Amino acid sequence: MTRPTPLLSVRDLRIDINTMDGVLKAVRGVDLDIHPGKTLGLVGESGCGKSLTSKAILGINPPNCKASGSIQFNSAAGSWDLLALKPGAAEIRGIRGRRISMIFQEPMTAFSPLYTIGNQISEILLLHVTRDKRVARAMAIDILGRVGIASPEKRIDQYPHEYSGGMLQRAMIAMAIVCKPELLIADEPTTALDVTIQAQILQIMQELQQEFGMAIFFITHDMGTIASMCDEVAVMYLGQIVENGPVRQIFSQPLHPYTRGLLASIPRMGMDAEERLASIKGQVPVPIGLPDTCGFYPRCPLAEEAVCLQAPVPLLEIEPGHFARCFKAKAKGGQDE
Template identity: 50%
Template sequence: MSAARPDHDGPLLEIDGLATRFFTREGTVRAVDGVSLSVPRGATVCVVGESGCGKSVTARSVLGLVDEPGRIVGGRILWRPGDGDPVDLAALDPNSERMRRIRGGEISMVFQEPMASLSPMHTVGSQLVEAIRLHLPLGRAEAHDRAVDLLRRVGIPRPEERMDAYSFQLSGGMCQRVMIAIALACDPALLIADEPTTALDVTTQARIIDLLRDLQAQSGMSMLFITHDLGVVAEIADEVVVMYLGTVVERGGVDEIFHDPKHPYTRALLGSVPRMGAGSRQRLTTIRGTVPHPSDRPAGCPFHPRCDAAVAGVCDRSDPPDVPVGPGRTARCVLYDEAAVPASGVV
């Protein structure tokens, strides 16, 4: 792995007003609706929220992996890997040569289901070698040696033997390590991890998290980590982005988000997590209802039907703006909008 990357101006990845739609027979699904976030160089940004909030679609939009009938309809995805002008990934053809060079070479992704992501028809080694040779000018023998070294780096025992193994011969944890090895094959500047520990047992989850942190420390890469596990967020995040129904409702540093959450949704998420030392009779917060389908969004603030702090006549009518609530922090809530507070009577 390479040493830490040079510190260029601006974030490595900047998403500005991203909108991704799915055009179905039943109507238009606003899966991602004006998402803005940035990933600093060498940092880990965690995107959290319930299932159906648009986290995975946001990640797939970055790499142009949105399946039909979906497509990006607005916003920018600015990629700044070096000293040159940023590249707007949203404007690139997903099948263009430039995007194929970026995808896997400069930005890699680890998917949620490792058993489904690896081909059962090809050996682990052949898939690793293919990923390496696709982006690096190496011969088969050199690519094979690099593949063995990658398997060793991600903690797979007897890597030379595992090169000839198939995915169904490996455990879920081993398959996820192989996926991480493939993602790191070309030393990417950004690793997108889409709930990489969801299907794994607790012990294996901890090992995968430790592995990703160690690899990040060695290479200086940035990580965009998607999860619904707030325990993982507390352990690895530098910054946190909270999403709800395709929008960013709060963002800020991990300490500020956990110790002083601003948005009612963030508070409810944190309140639903058991706390050490709180006793066996601790009561956990529940969020009433479920996340609405993106094609049936409520009017006004998307969270207001489930929000205990909703203001009648305000939250159900207007979509709140993204309001600064501290240095480097924003919350998308009418409670912090000075123009709306007097009208609502909220103190």
């Protein structure tokens, strides 16, 4: 099968953070490909390096985060290594918010409390798309309507504090997609919302993807939302991709014990909270001074010193297109534990 050129190719992304306790290796050699119009999910517990990875794409990590590697963006307007662009360079300003945009868990970080929602959406349009304020306003009303905000012609003149949490999340999505970006990065976009609104927001994202054809980089700690949203999945643990492949294969034959743990923690009927939490023992360690052998070893139900600690584990292709960073993944193929 020949695949189109990826829209975005991350190669050997490393992010080191200088801390009082030493160098924190938050991202340790990540490779990812996002294809045009498709959704790649990035899943892992809190603290695994998902947000730093996604923010590196837009160059919005704090200055104490040192990134290396490459992030090749093959846009309709040209190709760039985003990591090589200087912060504040004209190119990155033309890309951010226009060709790649981002939505967050907390919509208040996207909006200023001082301006109306309409002003803030129009401002982006006036920067990238049109010079005509009336056109921008009409486009802003249209996009608010499309994300399911009722009476957008009235709502447009309200301030962020006049919106409910779910509505603000919709407005943030509207602002992110109003310029029809080629890539939308969604970092835990529904984590703070209740389940019903979560489902509505995910559905809106999918409808907009169908309509505009944008690719989505969907970041979550919850395997449950991955199945309905994604074409491909990358599972991240302690700054590394430990498994990736098409969503069907990851769900039908998870290879890495960490992925299996995440799948076991998807809430099901009749499962209590304790059972859910117990599916992966222990916690994500702080990545300072870690060995370069398997990072999951201390928490792994299959840990076997002689096998697992012999060398750093490469990402192995266990079946075509399906990779896992585990020396024991191959032997287990297909078998249930």
